[in-house]
Structure formats: C-alpha cells, structure tokens
Amino acid sequence: MTGDDRPTVPPVRLPAEAELARDALASPLLSRAARLARWAGEGVRVGAGGELSDESLERAAAHLGLDGEDGLAHAERAWDTALDTGLLEIREDDGADGDSGADENDGADGDGEAGDGTAVPGEELSLLTGGAPGDVLDVWRDGLEAALADAAAPALEDLLGELGAEGEDGRIDPDSLDLDALDWDPEEEADFLDGALGNLYVLTATDPAVTDGAMVPLPVLAASMVAPEDMEHPTDSVLEDVSTAMVRLDEQFRMLEPIGIVDYRPVDEALIEEADGGEPGGPDEPDDFGGPDEEDLARYGMVRLTPLGLYGLRQRLLEAGVHAPVVGDLARESARELLAALPGHGEEAARHEIELWLARRAPLEAARELLAAARGDDRDAPRRRLACQQALSITGAEAEPALREVLDDGHLGGLARVWLSERGFADVPAPSEEMVFWLTVDTLAAQLATEEGGDDSEELRELVRGLVDQHSGFFDKAWRVDHPATGEVLEAMSRVHPDRKAAKDARKAAYRARSRG
Numbered sequence: 001m002t003g004d005d006r007p008t009v010p011p012v013r014l015p016a017e018a019e020l021a022r023d024a025l026a027s028p029l030l031s032r033a034a035r036l037a038r039w040a041g042e043g044v045r046v047g048a049g050g051e052l053s054d055e056s057l058e059r060a061a062a063h064l065g066l067d068g069e070d071g072l073a074h075a076e077r078a079w080d081t082a083l084d085t086g087l088l089e090i091r092e093d094d095g096a097d098g099d100s101g102a103d104e105n106d107g108a109d110g111d112g113e114a115g116d117g118t119a120v121p122g123e124e125l126s127l128l129t130g131g132a133p134g135d136v137l138d139v140w141r142d143g144l145e146a147a148l149a150d151a152a153a154p155a156l157e158d159l160l161g162e163l164g165a166e167g168e169d170g171r172i173d174p175d176s177l178d179l180d181a182l183d184w185d186p187e188e189e190a191d192f193l194d195g196a197l198g199n200l201y202v203l204t205a206t207d208p209a210v211t212d213g214a215m216v217p218l219p220v221l222a223a224s225m226v227a228p229e230d231m232e233h234p235t236d237s238v239l240e241d242v243s244t245a246m247v248r249l250d251e252q253f254r255m256l257e258p259i260g261i262v263d264y265r266p267v268d269e270a271l272i273e274e275a276d277g278g279e280p281g282g283p284d285e286p287d288d289f290g291g292p293d294e295e296d297l298a299r300y301g302m303v304r305l306t307p308l309g310l311y312g313l314r315q316r317l318l319e320a321g322v323h324a325p326v327v328g329d330l331a332r333e334s335a336r337e338l339l340a341a342l343p344g345h346g347e348e349a350a351r352h353e354i355e356l357w358l359a360r361r362a363p364l365e366a367a368r369e370l371l372a373a374a375r376g377d378d379r380d381a382p383r384r385r386l387a388c389q390q391a392l393s394i395t396g397a398e399a400e401p402a403l404r405e406v407l408d409d410g411h412l413g414g415l416a417r418v419w420l421s422e423r424g425f426a427d428v429p430a431p432s433e434e435m436v437f438w439l440t441v442d443t444l445a446a447q448l449a450t451e452e453g454g455d456d457s458e459e460l461r462e463l464v465r466g467l468v469d470q471h472s473g474f475f476d477k478a479w480r481v482d483h484p485a486t487g488e489v490l491e492a493m494s495r496v497h498p499d500r501k502a503a504k505d506a507r508k509a510a511y512r513a514r515s516r517g
Helices: 017-026 028-039 054-063 068-084 125-130 133-151 156-163 186-206 218-226 236-259 269-276 294-298 307-319 335-344 347-359 363-374 381-392 397-404 413-422 433-450 458-470 474-478 486-496 500-516
Strands: 044-046 088-092 117-121 262-265 302-305
Touching: 017 028, 017 133, 017 307, 028 054, 028 068, 028 125, 028 133, 028 236, 044 054, 054 068, 068 088, 068 133, 125 133, 133 186, 133 236, 133 307, 186 218, 186 236, 186 302, 186 307, 218 236, 218 302, 236 262, 302 307, 335 347, 335 363, 335 381, 347 363, 347 381, 363 381, 363 397, 381 413, 381 433, 397 413, 413 433, 433 458, 433 474, 433 486, 458 474, 458 486, 474 486, 474 500, 486 500
Parallel strands: none
Antiparallel strands: 044 117, 088 117, 262 302
16 A cells, blocks of 8 residues: 555566666676776767767777677767766867867777867766665666656657758758657657656566566557557557557667667568568557467567566666556564555565565464454455455464464454365365355455456456356355445346346345345
8 A cells, every 4th residue: 555646557576776777887888988997997989969080980989899880880879878967078178278188098099189188987887897786876866767758759860851851962962850740749759758668667566477588579569559448450540559569669669678678579670571562460460469379469579678677677667756666565564554555566466475474473463463464444455355365375283273263253264264164174074155245245355446447357257157066056146245345236237147137136136236235
C-alpha cells in the first residue's frame, strides 16, 4: 500500500548495487567514454560545443580499436557521452594561442588546427574507479538520460534532408532552416519511447517468462503501444500502425543497447530490404503480430530489459512520482501490509516477496501473524485472505498449530482445513455446508477484486461453471451466505455463466441477498 494516490507499477527484482555498478562499467558506451576521457590526458583541443576535429576523431576511434564510418560514429557518440556524464570537462580558452604542447600527448589534437577550448578529464572520472557503487550508477544514469534523448531524436541528416537545408555547395545554410516544417514533435517522440519502455518494464515484472529472461518480440511490444487491448484480429489499419511503431522502436533500441539498458536483436536486414522493394512480408506489412511461428516472429526484432535497465527505468519512475517497489521492500513490514500489497505482484515476485518476509520470522509466529491479518469484513478482506493462503502455502509443518487454532473461526476455518488436508494431517474436521458456501463466496469476491475487469476473465468463468455444476441448487443456498460481498458475487455470476437459466437464477439470488441485507 502506498498510502497515497500515486500511480503504481508492479515490483521488480534487482541485483545488489555492486553488481549493477559492474554492469554499468561494462556497458559499451560508458566503457568507451571512460577510455576516451583517460585518453584525453593533458587535454584535447575542441570546438565551441566540445566537438573533436576530424583528425582528432580518427585518433579517438583508433584508440578504441574502431574503424570505418561506423567506428567514427561510435567514437563520436562515446566522446559526447563522456562530456554529458562529466567524465570530460571543457576549459575555455583564456586568450592563449592554443599551442600547449598537446601534440606530445597521445590524446592531443596534433593537427595544428585551432580550437575554442580544451577537453580534460573531469572529476567524475575518478568515481568510476574509486567511488562507491552508487557513484558509478549516478554517472551511468547521466549517460542513460543522454542516450534516451538521442534515441528520441531523429538523425541530423534526416532532419536536414527533410528541411532541404543544403545549399548548392553541399554546405548547411542556417537561413534556410524552417523548424516549423518538421514532421517531428520532440515531446511526443520522447513520450512514445517512455511508453514502450514502461510496457516492457511491466511485462518484465508480471510475465513469468520475461521475468526469467525471455525476449519480447518487437511486434508484440509495438502492438501494445497502438493496438486496442480487446482486438483479437488486427485490421489492416492497425497492422500499418504496428509496422510504423516497429520501425521507430527498431531505431531507438539500436541506439539504446550500447548504454546497457536493453538486450536487442534487431529487425532482420533482409526484411527491411524486402519492404524497401515493396515486397509483401517486410516489416511494413507483418502478416500477424501475434502469430505462432516464433522463428519468423524473431526476425522482426526481439528485446528485453537488462537488470541494469530495470534499475535505470525504476529510478526514472521514482523521479516522476510513481510508486515503483522492489521485491524485498516488504520484508520488514507487518503481515497486514504484506497481504495488502501481494495482489499487485506478479506470480514470481509474490513468491519471492513472501519468502523474504518469512525468512525474518519464526514459522509458527509468522503463520499466526498472517492469519490475524487476514481477518475482517472490510472490502479488502477477501483479497487479504487469498494472499494469506498464498503465503501459507510456502510455510512448512511448523505452522500446523496456528492453523488448528483457527478451525472454528468463521473467516479462517475454511482455509485452515484446506491447508491441513493438503499436507496430509490427521484429525481435520469436515467443514459445515455453511462454511463451504462462505469460503466459496469469499474466494469469488477476492477474484473479482484482484483482477481489473475480473468478472469477464476466463478463470472466473470456469470457476463459476464448476461451482454451479458441482452443487445442485447452488443459488437457492448461496443467497443466504452471511458475507458482505454475497450480492455482488451472485450478480457477477449472473454475468459470466453461459447458461441462460443459471444466469437468471443467479440474478434472482443476488436480488434476494441484497433484500435480506
């Protein structure tokens, strides 16, 4: 429970800070930026914006072991990252002629060109080797913000080409730039990328396969951004929107992978060539973003957040005012706070949260505390009891006395009998019919409260069918159950039961329950 109205995302599991710091140092972009900051030595002459001359950029690329046009681009980006993170600082000229003997330094310009300043190693560089893990992560996060800004911005060449800013001599004519003519909204582009990363964050927190490291197909992530949630078969218009989103995400994830936030398998170049040639089946026309052919789907790109990426996105969510818990936050909290929070956890996260909570307590006392917290007639009580069952399922035989102590409790006697019977304990009294029906209504109430739109879920439909089939005259008895949610549960059963007569009986029972109340 957050105790306020802040938006909340599901909890995630994160490694220790020391491990995250090691990942940050190993990320290609920060690693190269640090190497260039050390390479700068006593100083490198730079332009007004801190940019390197062509010859210095070639030297920087060679120092990183990079070659070709791509090598120069990677070196330039690493240099910019060093500036953005404070690994490099710019000292402006004080009127000197710029000849400081830099050509004797391995990192110097050495080309005789004049510059507007000198880049030297910054104070942040020492933090990468001598600082605490948190210091390293702070530097990395500055690099992440710069990488996100770069990923959300179109390439300069594309902008200039769209604006027609090149003159007859091939040079840029600033007077010809018409920024209002751009079909690009920086805020919208940043929001799109944030939304995609947010969806990926939630998937990682809630989908057991993704939590365990499975990659998310790019078409699936793109569809989560543009396709209606209840659409079973995408229309041509939606497929076109998905394709457009895929192209944007492909470019953005290629930009983000070097900072270590994602592992990314790009869209197959052959598909891009097919699309450029107008052939069907390219990324502009995926046949089905939810198709069963995993190998073919993988050609359209696959992505997952790294542990470092989860950490970085969580920090951004926290700064935006979002409640973004981490598994383990509840280990020192009360049983009531634990049970209140568990319904918002994914399956794996909930299990680990419970294990960490139990590890700090003696089994018998932990069981007693959980059972005491599960009592109540308030609206949230059914969910607490469902979470209590989930937590008790992990406890061992040492908890038996606590369960026997509540066998006669109207709220807890049913779940206590289930727990004892499942573990094969002897002398478990049979539940009364009244207790069976009360537990049934309580379980359905918890199901309705746990899932948004839960009355339409297939799980609830199957549960309702099974209950009505197993108990003849179910609704004749159910309306009499002394539970605050009886009317609401029967009304929900009338909506989801496929048999018209059973649905009608459920509506009548709901009316009778509310009239009695």
